[in-house]
Amino acid sequence: MIKTLQENFRIILRYGLLGSVIALYLTTIGIVETFAQRNLVGTSVSLGHVFLVFGAVGAGFLVTRAMKEHSASIAAAASFITGMITSILLIILTLVIQVFVIQAAGQERVFELRSMFVNLSPSLVEFLTFGQGLVLGNLLFALFSGLMGLIGSSFVLLPENWRRAWINSLIWVLGLGLFSENVAQIVRELFSSSLNKVLFTNKALNPVAAIVIFVITFAIGYFGINKKTRAKWEQMPESRRKRGRTVLIVLSVVFLLVLPWTVGLFLSQALFIIGLYVMMGLGLNIVVGYAGLLDLGYVAFFAFGAYTMGILTSTGPLGRSDLTFWTALPFAVLVGVIWGLLLGFPVLRMRGDYLAIVTLGFGEIIRILALSNWLAPLEGGAQGVLHIPHPKIFGFAMDSPQSMYYLVVLGAVLAAFVTIRLRDSRLGRQWMAMREDEDVAEAMGINLVQTKLLAFAIGAAFSAMSGAIFAARLGNIFPHSFNILISINALSLIIVGGMGSIPGVVVGALILVGLPEMLREFAEYRLLMYGILLIVMMLVKPEGFLPEATRKRELRSGKEQFSDQVARSES
Amino acid sequence: MSKRLFAVLSVLMVAGMILTACGPKAATFECTDAIGCVDIAPDEPIHIAYMLTISGATAFLGEDSSGAIEIAIDDRGGKLLGHDILLTGEDSGCSAEGGQTAATKVAADPTIVGVIGTNCSSAATAALDTISAAGLVMLSPSNTAPALTIEGQTWKPGYYRICHTDLFQGAVAAEFAYNELGARTAATIHDGSPYADQLQQVFAKRFIELGGKVTFQGAVNVGDTDMRTILTTVASDSPDVLYFPIFEPEGDFIVAQSSEIAGLENTTLMGADGLLADSFPENAGPNVVGMYLSGPYVTGAAYDEFLAKWDAKFGGVPPSGFHAFAYDGTNILLDAIEKVAVVDEDGTVHIGRQALRDSISALGSYTGLTGKLDCTDKDFGELGTSHGDCATGGALGVFQITEAELNGAWPPAAVYTPGE
Amino acid sequence: MLKRYIERFSWVDFLLKLFQVLALAAIVIGIFNTLSVARYSSDQWVTLIFAGLAQGSIYALIALGYTLVYGILLMINFAHGDVYMAGAFTSVFLADSFALSGFLASHPVLAILILLLVAVTVSMVLNVIVERVAYRPLRGAPRLVPLITAIGASFTIEYTFRGLYGAEFHAYPTVPALSGIINIAGYEIPRVQIVVLVAAVVLMLGLYFFVERTKIGKAMRAVSEDKEVARLMGINVDKVIMITFAVGGALAGAAGVFNGLFRPQGVFFFMGFIPGIKAFTAAVLGGIGNVPGAMVGGLFLGVFEAVGPNLILEGLGIPAVNQLRDAFAFTLLVIILIFRPQGIFGERLAEKKA
Incomplete structure (x- = not known):
């Protein structure tokens, strides 16, 4: 056994050091200590711990997978050693802090380590060494990391049933702890606050509740209920499956309708925002996904929609008319379309990345103009447009996120309907032809000017519509709300979801808009997570989560492979 | 197999329900408050929240305020009426949409009594609808937009501001x-x-x-x-x-x-x-x-004491100038809770939400770190009537x-x- | 002749031309009005132009990183501005301690060289890591996919450095040896601006020779022409791409220190975003993928930003013109791209490839 381990030492070392670098990274950027007080289960397992052991568990997992051909005991031993190795850099870190921060305190120095690396605090050493002093604490930490390596290996080594059950229950318990605030809201809304108290104390899962949930989810995972129902489903005759599907659709419509009343105020607001981005994503999908025009300034039309709604309906001094939300909405969309045409016009002759930077510029130009003193008499400048009334329906003011949710779902369904109809129309095919090759498309008699402008205009319409709804929900709008982040978010979600695919847009919005809303307590680390999420998801699924069926087919066909090769050799 | 599992599940469900039912007996207190009460069982904390800008370029404002809020709570030993004080923080950012989203999150939690926030006026303007409708009080340490306290402009019941306006x-x-x-x-x-x-x-x-x-x-x-x-x-x-x-x-x-x-x-x-x-x-x-x-x-001895506490707790000096307002706001909120709370024999606390608002609105002369504060309604002449504008302009x-x-x-x- | 012209006439071209004419007319009127009011002296204009040149040379150095990568991979390295931030942010701490210890005052040249070395190394390594992690696994993926990972990398770098070094603003110390003014033809120009401008131009010339004259430069050009053929010729394409990213990162790191020398304030984790976008604009202005184009584009953009709002917008009677500077710079980009869709120096070929 020793011999095999020695032979594989390079692998062990490599993964161990990788895990160590990850652990060091997470610790020095402060995420470990920041969340050391945020308990997930009881008062023993905190989010900080999860981040701390991430490297060790991951390294243990990778090493075990790499040594699959060896026996389980060898792989387990290897993962333990790997885990211990991952602690090396953090142990060095504790020593560095001891020497350069703790002992250097109070001395006049030209260079203070902590003024550069702000998170290297004495309390960090305390956390890393379990408060046991440097020597014993670091030994304990190394041992602890080794054990975490073993946990990593358990994801590979356990027998199928046990592994599924183990992973299943881990995900559930940690997930419930992580999303405790959101779960608590649903529990409160559906059941009672007392059940909530049984489950959570101060955001953390109660130990007893955690054990109960662990057991239940373990059982579900062990007996493989999910898999069995799926297998049963697949065995059903086609007619029953068809009926089943109808039932499923009806159920999901009902689900969508009752959803806001079961999840509480905050999650309804999150759903509302997700809905806004779905609407925007569907519009941008036409421009980027179908017509192949890379638009980085999509927020401009969102702003036009919002400002049109604001100026037309505001009861404040900037209000220009007595229109209501419903009568102003068509104007907002119309303004979006007109500006889609106007801004689409100068870029008709530009291609690819020239288009990207110019549209990005348009987004910024619109934001800066909205902010400017120059146009302030018209639309408020830095002071924004205030007093935008909520939409009213039959005398009932839609002032809650729940009621606005329905509006936004309606809008998204409309956008999806229009998108599907357009995709299958002559225009849709023209867009796709243009996306593949502009010159060939033109040679085939497609009017590029008309086709491009229509793509810009229709895409802008949806963006403007969601902007108008955004303004009505918010009640007051400021130029700062219309920054480039919105364009980036909309673009990212359609690509993460799978370009050109309508369910993909929904999935993308849920991941890239919904998840950050649920994890609001990450505060300054939220965008870091977002960035890492974007990279990881693209690496794992470059084609997106739910790629468009036709596109998937194209990607597999020989013709596409050929053109892919051509593209690759060109680039 | 799945039958057995079902049996296990139902046993657990029943057990859960029994546990729930075994909670403290409902008190005989009857809430007569116009917009409802918060009831706090003997073993539960009194829950307040802050909505500040914790991330982004203006995070120093949030740090400045949240530190002061924590010190104000520490000054009472973390306790009020024998209950722990629980402080929940939300990031409202310095934007309208951030303020609104944070507000829905605070408003969704019925245990929260009052809010300290926001830092930026744009966030407050968008948050007020939700906060006010939920019956909460909100005291801002640094909203300086005048319209926020003027009736008929963006003011909503339940809103108070401690700092001076622009x-x-x-x-x-x-x-x-x-x-x-x-x-x-x-x-x-x-x-x-x-x-x-x-x-x-x-x-x-x-x-x-x-x-x-x-x-x-x-x-x-x-x-x-x-x-x-x-x-x-x-x-x-x-x-x-x-x-x-x-x-x-x-x-x-x-x-x-x-x-x-x-x-x-x-x-x-x-x-x-x-x-x-x-x-x-x-x-x-x-x-x-x-x-x-x-x-x-x-200025003054009390303020020096505050700075000493800050240095002991966080090191250095507060990163911006609004901490004293946050400190006073927290104290006004906690004092008002103490004043209007009805305490049962077993220690259960009932707080009337309208009573809390009325109590703060009636605060005519409060001396805090920032000098004399007056939260009563005032006549601002051509601007209109102001509500809950506590600053008297002395602390400038x-x-x-x-x-x-x-x-x-x-x-x-x-x-x-x-x-x- | 006339008939043929009418046949080829398209209303799109007509409207685009009309837009150009109107834009030009507005610019001319603006300049004429401003100069006729004579609110500013020629001294002031010259001061602004030199400040603009120094700023432009920093844009140019960053733009070169965009353009090199674009030339080879046809992708926008959205994280490049943050690579620039990484170098500038890291060496600000070192600069501070140099200033405290008096080293900066006693050995300014050596101190600045060390700062440059640190910043260049950090940015170079970071850019190579970004390429390795976020771009290399996606060779051959649809073109928008690396754009999204680049956006992801940009966020990751920004908030990693925020976590590492904190969110506070920092400032470079002033270098005594670089303060003071130089008299050029009767105009007083701050010495640091001249030094930065000259150093940046030297670096750019160095890069030009590197690309045009060295073996690696030749390999880079070969890869940008045709990766497959280059591979067949025995060029290690991955290695060449890595070197390209390293060179781009190094230039960005140097730009970070130069920026710190002449505009010391505002060093923080988000400082790379706007220069990044500006530099990309400069690269597109000059014709993306084209090395001299990026240099000229950067300098042009810097000068234009410095004098444009006062010279043109003020003459048109617009209030608070400085607020509109970025909007105006982008408008200029649109106008120029309507004239020349491939940028100032771009070849027709670039358009075809893009």
């Missing part, structure tokens, strides 16, 4: 410039934030009222680094005073680059509380010596930065305090 600060800055510095011409620069824009407007208006002349009202963008262009324009009129109530780092650039521009030699630089941060003099460099900053002026001053601040001393000494 109307106070802009006027004080203008009066200082005109009367004390003897300035007759002035130029202003804002950075596109509603706060800076409003402040320079008030400044300009007051300065003209006093008889001065405003030569130029310009603006830069957040993220700009080259101020030579705008400074050249300012210099072409050589004004006596340049007022730029903006933030770091744009303020740093203006100060640093001002010495390179011919024509600004006799122009006095003036900033506002956005630059009243201990990092500012060092970053902006030697040109800061002699420049003036308007901002919250807090103008500070001058000297060599000492450049070398690390903080805060600077006040040279003008109209309230005294």
